[in-house]
Amino acid sequence: MSAEKARSDGSADGHAPMSLRERKKQLTYQAVSDAAIDLFLRRGFDKVSVAEVAAAADISKPTLFRYFPAKEDLALHRFADHEDEAARVVTARPPGTAPLAALRAHFLDGLERRDPITGLCDAPEVLAYHALLYGTPALVARLHAYLSRSEAALARALGSSLRARLAAGQIIAVQRILASENWRRINEGATADGLYAEAVEAAESGFAQLRSGLEGPP
Known part of the structure; x- marks a missing residue:
């Protein structure tokens, strides 16, 4: 979001x-x-x-x-701009930059900017929106369709092979879990600034796990 x-x-x-x-x-x-x-x-x-x-x-x-x-969809329109965000990052990455490296840098930049999509944002209006979203079962269920489209767009950017689809699923899942954990901690009373260092550490760990699995031998 x-x-x-x-x-x-x-x-x-x-x-x-x-x-x-x-x-x-x-x-x-x-x-x-x-x-x-x-x-x-x-x-x-x-x-x-x-x-x-x-x-x-x-x-x-x-x-x-x-x-x-x-x-x-009225409530989830704020996610629409992010549906193909991962795919855009991969497509627009600098020459010689691996897709996963570009996605890692983008996520870390989002944490630094306190982008709501990373979950590391404690602006009152963002907290209210997250409470609405995650407190409404119909919206949570609908959100899965948005995540599926994000995964499909990223898979196309990675090459559309089975390996690309598997990689896209793992990447989108890791980003979702990282964001969800940040949101959970903030919802429990943490501040974005106070949580920032831990969020970066968690992101680095998550992308390291992805790197070891996705960039190892086929």
């Missing part, structure tokens, strides 16, 4: 610049999702109807469903 807004031009991380129409579409996605999340945080996911979200976003219910096929 990211607290960041949609990119203004879509040119970051190797994406081609978006057209004006595409930018407006992305802004609509963001505005509708933000309106929904505001209602979910105030009243609870299960107590807010799709019709109420549409009214809050000043659009019709059919229009809302054209953007978000399921109610859960």
